Amino acid sequence: MTLSRRSFLHRAAATSTAFTGLASLAACAPRGVDGYLNQVAGYGPLQRDRRGLIDLPRGFDYQILSETGDRMSDGLIVPGDPDGMAAFTDASGKIRLVRNHELMPDEPEKSAFGTRAERMSRIDETRIYDRAGDGLPYPGGTTTLVLDPESLRIEAQFLSLAGTANNCAGGPTPWNSWISCEETLVRRGEDAGVDHGYAFEVPAGANGLVEPQPLRGLGRFRHEAAAVDPVTGIVYQTEDDEPALFYRFIPDYPGELWRGGRLQALAIEGRPGADLRNWEESPSPVPAGRQLDVRWIDLEDIDNPQDDLAARAIAAGAARFTRGEGMWFGDRELYFCCTDGGPARIGQIWRYRPSRFEGYAQERSESGVLELFVETTDARRLEKCDNITIAPWGDLIVVEDGDADQFIRGVTPQGQIYTIGRNAHSDSDGEYSEITGPCFSPDGTTLFFNVQQAPGRTFAVRGPWPRRSLDLA
Known part of the structure; x- marks a missing residue:
């Protein structure tokens, strides 16, 4: 992270007392919310929200920034199912949130254009990547929110990528853009005019719809997340599928991903085709903390004409993961989730440390290292980690896509888990929607995230972040 701890602590202390215009939204009752178990105290017990939306520890406040169905500044409406997201600072000092929308053609009621695309005339239709067989645009894509950094007031909100499918996660780049990933393998002719399953790049500074250019060198598969090493420009990718690979893309020209490069899959040295799911039937499960030397396998036919890229790679020696999810690059290392990994099938978090010679021939003598950082068997601590x-x-912030309650968790550098928040609002069937897209403001004082449905909302949370406790819970 470019923000130093000292700078973070100073800014957080100043901002936590200046989050004006918000009533205290957490009730003062000392009893926490049942259903979770902390390994360290973190920020203390969750307090029930009087509005019944987000339960947070004492001293934290939230603000709703945006809601599905709101009118945007481009005349369109906020699409449904917000997912992966990142925050950037523009030249004027404003915060720009770029936000995915995980939508398919059978969800026209959640489209930015309206159920029958009645708002299409408000945009340049040449900037739509694809339409379904009925002529309606694919509703997936991204929206961009421009925020005042102090009040978090929305100054602009608009569609920035259109006509794509099931834009789930993705990741920010060091050159201030967002990689938006399609989690689908829909092909031309399957109610689609073109193939899907690609990543797209959206500059954070764009002030309207960008030209939708698939980054074909990053491969075609069920993309989930992307993370870019700021030193090398290498792009790492997860795959939300079973089986799944862990990928890296070595660009021919760092920062210019559209110009191509090499796509590779991670393999474990001495264990060709290693099964890292740690399911009951997995041979030689990997214990938490075990460090594994890796190698990388070049991939062919990355446009995946038979939808068998992972199977071919595993047969060639690549490691097998399950349902790769969110990923983020930190200080010379990255972390990624496998949502149903482990013997209880409720989640793993992996850590990868690149080689000093990552992407070069010398890495064979000093390889990168993969480590199982966290594996959960108790849903009260962590269940189905996602973004x-x-x-x-330095802590991980992890959100859940579990079977019942949906929590925001913190994970210390020692792998100890604590709870930060809970989605307290259910739909008409009593279901609690997943939480998505966690990211911090560039100054480190505000946590942004989405609740995907019932309805989709984007939240901002401020509070005493520097006070996190490592005392035993």
Whole structure:
């Protein structure tokens, strides 16, 4: 992270007392919310929210920034199912949030254009990547929010990528853009005019729809997340599928991903085709803390004409993961989630430390290292980890896509888990939507995230972040 801990602590202390215009939204009852178990105290017990939306520890406040169905400044409406997200600072000092929308053609009621695309005339239709067989644009893509950094007031909100499918996670780049990833393998002719399953790049500074250019060198598969090493420009990718690979893309020209490069899959040295799911049937499960030397396998036919890229790579020696999810790059290392890994099938978090010679021939003598950082068997601590980010103080912030309650968790550098928040609002069937897109403001004082449905909302949370306790819970 570029923000130093000292700078973070100073700014957080100043901002936590200046989050004006918000009533205290956490009730003062000392009893926490049942259903979770902390290994360290973190920020203390969750307090029930009087509005019934987000339960947070005492001293934290939230603000709703945006809600599905709101009218945007481009005349369109906020699409549904917000997912992966990142925050940037523009030249004027404003915060820009770039936000995915995980939508498919069978969800026209959540489209930015309206159920029958009645708002299409408000945009340049040549900037739509694809339409379904009925002529309606694919509703997936991204929106961009421009925020005042102090009040968090929305100064602009608009569609920035259109006509894509199931834009789930992705990741920020060091050159201030967002990689938006399609989690689908829909092909031309399957109610689609073109193939899907690609990553797209959206500059954070764009002030309207960008030209939708698939980054074909990053491969075609069920993309989930992307993370870019700021030193090498290498792009790492997860795959939300079973089986799944862990990928890296070595660009021919760092920062210019559209110009191509090499796509590779991670393999474990001495263990060709290693099964890292740690399911009951997995041979030789990997214990937490075990460090594994890796090698990388070049991939062919990355446009995946038979939808068998992972199977071919595993047969060639690549390691097998399951349902790769969120990923984030930290200080010379990255973390990624596998949402149903482990013997209980409720989640793993992996850590990868690149070689000093990452991407060069010398890495065979000093390889990168993969480590199972966290594997959960108790849903009260962590269940089905999904999107992830790294806090300015070094902890992981992980959100869940579990079977019942949906929590925001913190994970210390020692792998100890604590709870930060809970989605307290259910839909009409009593279901609690997943939490998505966690990321921090560039100054480290504000945590942004989405609740995907019932309805989709984007939240901002401020509070005493520097006070996190490592005392036993």
